[in-house]
Amino acid sequence: MKEFETNHPNTWCPGCPNSVILQAFKGVLANLVKDGISHHDLVAVTDIGCAGKFYDLLEVNGFYALHGRSLITAFGMKMANPKLKVVGFIGDGGAYAEGLNHLVQLARLNPDLTALVFNNRVFALTVGQGTPVTEEGYRGNTTPEGMIDPPYNPLAVALSAGAPFIARTSALDISASQKMIKQAIQHRGFSILEILQPCITFRPDDLVELRQNHKPVSAKKNNREEARQIIESWNYDQKGAIPVGVFYQANRPVWEERHKARTWHRSQRKVDMKKIKQELL
Numbered sequence: 001m002k003e004f005e006t007n008h009p010n011t012w013c014p015g016c017p018n019s020v021i022l023q024a025f026k027g028v029l030a031n032l033v034k035d036g037i038s039h040h041d042l043v044a045v046t047d048i049g050c051a052g053k054f055y056d057l058l059e060v061n062g063f064y065a066l067h068g069r070s071l072i073t074a075f076g077m078k079m080a081n082p083k084l085k086v087v088g089f090i091g092d093g094g095a096y097a098e099g100l101n102h103l104v105q106l107a108r109l110n111p112d113l114t115a116l117v118f119n120n121r122v123f124a125l126t127v128g129q130g131t132p133v134t135e136e137g138y139r140g141n142t143t144p145e146g147m148i149d150p151p152y153n154p155l156a157v158a159l160s161a162g163a164p165f166i167a168r169t170s171a172l173d174i175s176a177s178q179k180m181i182k183q184a185i186q187h188r189g190f191s192i193l194e195i196l197q198p199c200i201t202f203r204p205d206d207l208v209e210l211r212q213n214h215k216p217v218s219a220k221k222n223n224r225e226e227a228r229q230i231i232e233s234w235n236y237d238q239k240g241a242i243p244v245g246v247f248y249q250a251n252r253p254v255w256e257e258r259h260k261a262r263t264w265h266r267s268q269r270k271v272d273m274k275k276i277k278q279e280l281l
């Protein structure tokens with residue numbers, strides 16, 4: 001795991017579950033390397049926000065994208081070099097607000113990459129505004145009298161759009177999270193893993209709620225109707241059981257296979273790094 005450490009200071013709030021997920025993720029990477037995947041081919045593309053900071057703390061190739069644009073950037077990388085294992089790190093604001101169209105299109109197109117959606121039900125880095133998955137009544141600095149509009153269910157949207165792997169875990173259950181991160185990465189196709197996490201600064205009560213209410217469910221993996229029922233049993237606003245687990249897993253032809261006749265994205269460019277560096281300098 002040491003191979004994946006950086007010297008960058010950790011600027012998450014003390015006690016943020018992101019730090020635990022970081023360790024779990026490094027464990028998964030170490031396992032993938034043990035399984036024969038080259039460290040060089042593991043790529044992290046991160047969004048902007050607290051979830052984006054994973055890139056600072058991971059010694060892997062990668063890219064810091066714009067807010068809401070990390071997943072489509074990940075797709076670009078995958079197009080250019082299909083052998084990479086690309087993982088996107090993105091908050092609920094980035095994935096379900098600014099970047100929703102990309103999430104839907106990737107579910108439809110099904111490239112072989114993974115989206116880890118860190119859902120704390122706020123725009124955390126910009127200090128706690130409500131997102132489209134924040135419940136009615138939430139008081140943040142842009143909604144001092146409480147959120148008026150209802151949330152929507154992005155996992156139901158992803159299922160409708162064709163995503164072949166949809167799962168949710170609680171960041172407080174580290175061993176389940178680690179297992180599901182690995183499963184999501186190993187799934188061939190577009191995999192979405194929503195990592196529910198309490199924002200200990202702006203939504204500290206979620207710590208207790210998530211601990212008490214997360215409910216592991218097991219679904220018949222490729223049954224869309226069952227998946228839909230489980231996914232819609234919690235619409236991000238009501239109190240009570242929050243299902244976690246792999247809700248849906250099916251095989252669909254991936255983008256790379258459907259487009260294999262096209263070779264442009266596989267052309268091996270001979271890049272003269274020395275020349276590029278000189279030009280930049």
Ligand SMILES: Cc1ncc(C[n+]2csc(CCOP(=O)(O)OP(=O)(O)O)c2C)c(N)n1
Pocket residue numbers: 047048049050051052066067068090091092093094095098118120122123124125126131
């Ligand atoms: C296009 C764009 N809109 C807004 C911002 C400002 N911004 C930076 S971080 C952030 C909040 C990120 O929230 P989320 O994606 O939920 O991630 P979190 O910080 O909660 O992990 C926002 C709104 C931005 N950088 N770019």
